[in-house]
Amino acid sequence: DTAVSQTPKYLVTQMGNDKSIKCEQNLGHDTMYWYKQDSKKFLKIMFSYNNKELIINETVPNRFSPKSPDKAHLNLHINSLELGDSAVYFCASSSWDRGATNYGYTFGSGTRLTVV
Amino acid sequence: AQKVTQAQTEISVVEKEDVTLDCVYETRDTTYYLFWYKQPPSGELVFLIRRNSFDEQNEISGRYSWNFQKSTSSFNFTITASQVVDSAVYFCALSEAPPGAYNTDKLIFGTGTRLQVFP
Numbered sequence A: 001d002t003a004v005s006q007t008p009k010y011l012v013t014q015m016g017n018d019k020s021i022k023c024e025q026n027l028g029h030d031t032m033y034w035y036k037q038d039s040k041k042f043l044k045i046m047f048s049y050n051n052k053e054l055i056i057n058e059t060v061p062n063r064f065s066p067k068s069p070d071k072a073h074l075n076l077h078i079n080s081l082e083l084g085d086s087a088v089y090f091c092a093s094s095s096w097d098r099g100a101t102n103y104g105y106t107f108g109s110g111t112r113l114t115v116v
Numbered sequence B: 001a002q003k004v005t006q007a008q009t010e011i012s013v014v015e016k017e018d019v020t021l022d023c024v025y026e027t028r029d030t031t032y033y034l035f036w037y038k039q040p041p042s043g044e045l046v047f048l049i050r051r052n053s054f055d056e057q058n059e060i061s062g063r064y065s066w067n068f069q070k071s072t073s074s075f076n077f078t079i080t081a082s083q084v085v086d087s088a089v090y091f092c093a094l095s096e097a098p099p100g101a102y103n104t105d106k107l108i109f110g111t112g113t114r115l116q117v118f119p
Helices: none
Strands: A004-007 A010-013 A019-025 A031-037 A043-050 A053-057 A064-070 A073-078 A087-095 A104-107 A111-115 B003-005 B010-014 B019-021 B024-026 B033-039 B046-052 B059-061 B064-069 B074-079 B088-095 B113-118
Touching: A004 A087, A010 A019, A019 A031, A019 A087, A019 A111, A031 A073, A043 A064, A043 A073, A053 A064, A073 A087, A104 B033, A104 B046, B003 B088, B010 B019, B019 B113, B024 B074, B033 B074, B046 B059, B046 B064, B046 B074, B074 B088
Parallel strands: A010 A111, B010 B113
Antiparallel strands: A004 A019, A019 A073, A031 A043, A031 A087, A043 A053, A064 A073, A087 A104, A087 A111, B003 B024, B019 B074, B033 B046, B033 B088, B059 B064, B064 B074, B088 B113
């Protein structure tokens, strides 16, 4: 029973293509996030959504567009991929409810995107 | 501004040695949350501990222990009797809001410390 699942795990694509990464959580959490881990392992938040509403957008290029069809899903669509977009993208979810399953932050296993 | 500093880029030890990973944070808030995550070679982020700023008790979990010192803004992590399976990158992180609360919480990560434990 994976709590936060991302697909695909690996994604290799050419520059200029458009691609999507999907994320789903079955924890009942209200808030979901996308984090980016660059080649030097540095982790930085990109977006957060609370119950389908965009809350945080950390000056990410507008080629990146998150979409949350419901509070259990947060997908990341990337247009016109560039070499510099190569990274590992982590989805996460969280809940303020201390009684919630996995109170705190729960991360997915990551999607390694390679742009060639 | 919020900032997390992990000055140790890489540490190498031999199995059974004790090792301490340093974490220093900066925040203007009086209430904040500190975290440690482990990233093994397989790449996933494994949650280790969460500490609230108003709870300065140190914590021990098996071979792991954490020393939270508000006076020096540090949240150090010690592994006792290290094992090869402890080899990983360890991240310290800070949030100025509880997870999921107020809709503005986010994790600020340090740059990580790579720990290599040799047999």
